[in-house]
Amino acid sequence: MKNINNYIILSLFALFFVSCEDVIDVDLQTEEPRLVIEASLDWEKGTSGNEQTIYLSTSTAYFDTETNSAVTGATVVVTNLNTGTIFNFTDENNGAYTTASFEPILGDTYYLQVNYNGETYEAIETLYSVSEINRITQSTEAGFDDELLEVNIYFDDPEAEENYYLVKYYEPGDLFPFLNTLSDEFVNGNEVYSFFEKEDDEDSNETPFEAGDTVNIKVYAISEQYYNFMEILIEQYYNSGNPFASNAALIKGNCINQDNPDNYAYGYFRVTELNAETYTFQ
Known part of the structure; x- marks a missing residue:
C-alpha cells in the first residue's frame, strides 16, 4: 500500500509540473533581407x-x-x-x-x-605586405592559466609605416576559430608576439591543448579600417554572454x-x- 501511495504522489507531482509548462513565443524584430x-x-x-x-x-x-x-x-x-x-x-x-x-x-x-x-x-x-613568421613555440607561462598549454608566434614589424594584423588560430574539429587583432602602436619596428590557449568549454565542445594536438595559424596584414571593424566585431562576439557588457551596436x-x-x-x-x-x- 505504501508503494501505491508513493506512486500516486509522484504522478501528481509530474502532472503539476507538466501543467505549469507554457510555450513562450519570442517576438523578434524582422526587416527586409539585405x-x-x-x-x-x-x-x-x-x-x-x-x-x-x-x-x-x-x-x-x-x-x-x-x-x-x-x-x-x-x-x-x-x-x-x-x-x-x-x-x-x-x-x-x-x-x-x-x-x-x-x-x-x-x-x-x-x-x-x-x-x-x-x-x-x-x-x-x-x-x-605581411612579415614572415620568425618562430612558433609552446609554453605554459605566457597565457592566463599556467597549467594550460599555449602556442606562441613571433614576427617582425616594419618600422617605416603603421601596421595592422589579424591573427587566426584554429584547431581542426573546433566550431569556430579564435581571432586576434594587433597594431604596432607600441611595438613599431620590433618583434610582435601573440599567443593562444584554450580552456574547457562545454558549449563549443572545446578542450585545452594537449601533446599531439594541431593548430592552424594564419597572420594577415590588414588595413586600419578593417582593423577597427574587426576590433568591434570581436569585442561584441566574446562579450555576448557577459551581463555587464555594453549593448551590441550595428x-x-x-x-x-x-x-x-x-x-x-x-x-x-x-x-x-x-x-x-x-x-x-x-
Missing part, C-alpha cells in the same frame, strides 16, 4: 593568389534555417586602381563568384563593384550602396597578404 557580401581576397605567401572567390547571400530571420539565401544573377567586378586591370568574377549559380586570373600586387588599391537588383555596391581596399562594413545608402549591405571587402603555418604540440 545583401551580404563576403569578399575576402586573401593571398597566401608562396602562392600565385590568382584563384579567388566572393560569396553573396541575403540576410535571413534569426530562427530561419531552411531558406536558401544564396544570391545569383549579380555582377561582381574587382579593379586594380593602380594598373586599371579588371577582374570579372563568374557567377557559379550557388552564391559563389569566382576568378582564376586575379593578380595581387603589394601596395596597390583594389575597387569592388557589385550590381544586384538594380543597385550598385562599392568598396575600396589596399593590399599590404556594425557596418565598407560596402556602400551608391544608389540607396539606407539599403546598406552586411559584410566586408578586404584584400590581404597572409602567412599560414601549422603547429603540432609536443
Whole structure:
C-alpha cells in the first residue's frame, strides 16, 4: 500500500509540473533581407593568389534555417586602381563568384563593384605586405592559466609605416576559430608576439591543448579600417554572454550602396597578404 501511495504522489507531482509548462513565443524584430557580401581576397605567401572567390547571400530571420539565401544573377567586378586591370568574377549559380586570373600586387588599391537588383555596391581596399613568421613555440607561462598549454608566434614589424594584423588560430574539429587583432602602436619596428590557449568549454565542445594536438595559424596584414571593424566585431562576439557588457551596436562594413545608402549591405571587402603555418604540440 505504501508503494501505491508513493506512486500516486509522484504522478501528481509530474502532472503539476507538466501543467505549469507554457510555450513562450519570442517576438523578434524582422526587416527586409539585405545583401551580404563576403569578399575576402586573401593571398597566401608562396602562392600565385590568382584563384579567388566572393560569396553573396541575403540576410535571413534569426530562427530561419531552411531558406536558401544564396544570391545569383549579380555582377561582381574587382579593379586594380593602380594598373586599371579588371577582374570579372563568374557567377557559379550557388552564391559563389569566382576568378582564376586575379593578380595581387603589394601596395596597390583594389575597387569592388557589385550590381544586384538594380543597385550598385562599392568598396575600396589596399593590399599590404605581411612579415614572415620568425618562430612558433609552446609554453605554459605566457597565457592566463599556467597549467594550460599555449602556442606562441613571433614576427617582425616594419618600422617605416603603421601596421595592422589579424591573427587566426584554429584547431581542426573546433566550431569556430579564435581571432586576434594587433597594431604596432607600441611595438613599431620590433618583434610582435601573440599567443593562444584554450580552456574547457562545454558549449563549443572545446578542450585545452594537449601533446599531439594541431593548430592552424594564419597572420594577415590588414588595413586600419578593417582593423577597427574587426576590433568591434570581436569585442561584441566574446562579450555576448557577459551581463555587464555594453549593448551590441550595428556594425557596418565598407560596402556602400551608391544608389540607396539606407539599403546598406552586411559584410566586408578586404584584400590581404597572409602567412599560414601549422603547429603540432609536443
